[in-house]
Amino acid sequence: MGINTAIAQVTTPARIAVFGLGRSVFGWRIEPNSSDAQKEPPNVENPFYAAMLSGLAQTFASNQPRGNLSYDLCPKMASSSSKFRVSSQRMSEVLGLDIRALDRARLSRDSRFDGKFFLAVTSTGIYCRPICPVRSPKRDNIRYYSTAAAAAAAGYRPCLRCRPESAPGTPAWLGTSAIVRRALRLIEEGVLDQDSVDELAYRLGIGARHLHRLFVQHLGAPPIVVAQTRRLHFAMRLLDETELPITEIALAAGFGSLRRFNSAFQQTYGRAPRDLRRQRYQGSRQQNEVVLPLAFRPPYDWNQVRDFLGTRALPGVERLDERGYARTVAAGDSDGMICVRPVEDQDVLELRVRNTTPAALLQLTSSVRRVFDLAVDPVKIALAFGSDLRYHPARDGTGNNCW
Structure with missing residues (x-):
């Protein structure tokens, strides 16, 4: 079975328990031919993809520490x-x-x-x-x-x-230690935007130096660099894709002051934020609306995700129709709205955020990426389950990600 066939037969996956990702299990679909289903692992024609996929599967299917790095x-x-x-x-x-x-x-x-x-x-x-x-x-x-x-x-x-x-969310931390996974989830929730590494380590029940060693061992960077890279990348996206003033971008990215933001940005990019701002967005938008494209790895079954969320939509809170998914959200003292829809001929979903404060943008974006499984790796799931006859009849995904 060729790699293109394997990929074409996979729909929306999400987190898979066998990879040690915790309590959530996602839906997926693989429909191999009966002759192909007997092969273990599936026969991948291209040796390059065979090397890539087998290596990725072995890495991400293991929860063992990756060893010390020099x-x-x-x-x-x-x-x-x-x-x-x-x-x-x-x-x-x-x-x-x-x-x-x-x-x-x-x-x-x-x-x-x-x-x-x-x-x-x-x-x-x-x-x-x-x-x-x-x-x-x-x-x-x-x-x-x-x-x-x-x-x-x-x-x-x-x-x-x-x-x-x-880039789509990196799966490189899959298979790392449980402490690193918990720390990354807390960082995604913005813990280091306000608290220190010492406080993060305290919440994890370990010392700050041990947490630093674990991050360097598994991710190649200490916690503070991981958190700052996340903030700066989000700030760069807002510079590229929105009309927000730079002061509001600094706040939205989790920086406590404009001076701190400018210093970190200059150190990382070698230029001031205003020098890197691209031509402003020219598409249609409403007042007080921010539009962000969220990338994913193909193939992505939007219809399956939409149907899954639609059957569980809360009346008066969520809405799904041909225009996409919409939901009201609480942002500080105000009620905002998010809208998500696929973009034709592009590997992105378009996120529209309305009537929210800039400080809420980073957390809302992270939540949308999690709910819609935009960091998932369909190829890895195809390789892991393609030869297992027990899952052959499965069709609909039943992911349990939620708000």
Whole structure:
């Protein structure tokens, strides 16, 4: 069974319990031919995809610690002793793939690998998505990282062409320790926007130094860098895609002051926020409305997600129709509304947020990504379940993500 066939037969998945993601189990569908269903694992014709998919499945299906990583100072960034990088060979071990598979994924520019890893170029000091359209750099100048935060911790700046902040949610933390998973969920909820790393560690029942070691071991970056990368990426998206003033963007991204935001932005991007603002959004919008595209990895079965949410919609709170999904939300002292719909011929959902405060945008966006399973990896699920006859008749997804 070819890889394209396998992908075409998978619909909306969500978190799968066997991968150690906690209590939620998502729906999915695989309908292999009877002859193909006997094969274990499925026969993937392209050896490149076979290497990629088997490596990813082995990595993400394991809950075992990934082992200690050795770090060395990057000569290019030696002026800052706090910036480090992971050797390319060691990071390939973290990703569960060899260097050749990563190179082929990079050269293919296949959107299915978008967000699964990032590559940095030592000659330019920039890190990119694997689908970056720029000319491929020399192989000797490339380093691979499992997360954008790891690349940022190594001293690399985000690419202004492919925009790493627009990549689908990275699944690189799947299979890490339970403590790291809990910490990442708290960071997604904005804990480090107000509290310190010490307070985060206290909530997890461990020491701050031990938490730092776990993050460096599993993600290649300490907690504060992971949190700041998340905030800066969101701020960059707001600069690109909204008309919000820079002061409101700083607040929406979780920065306590404009001065702190400008300093962090200048340090990361090498420019002031106003210098990187693209041409403002020209589409139709209402007053007090923010429009954001949310990327996902294809294939994505919007109809299945819509039907699942529709059967559980709360009257007067949620609405689903041909225009998409809408819901009222509480944002501070006011009631706002979010609207989500697919964008034709693009691997994104469009999120419209109305009548909310800027401070609520980051958390609302994270919640929408979680409810609509936009970080899910359909290919990995196809590989894991494609040869299991017990799941062959399944059709409808029954994910239990909710608000």
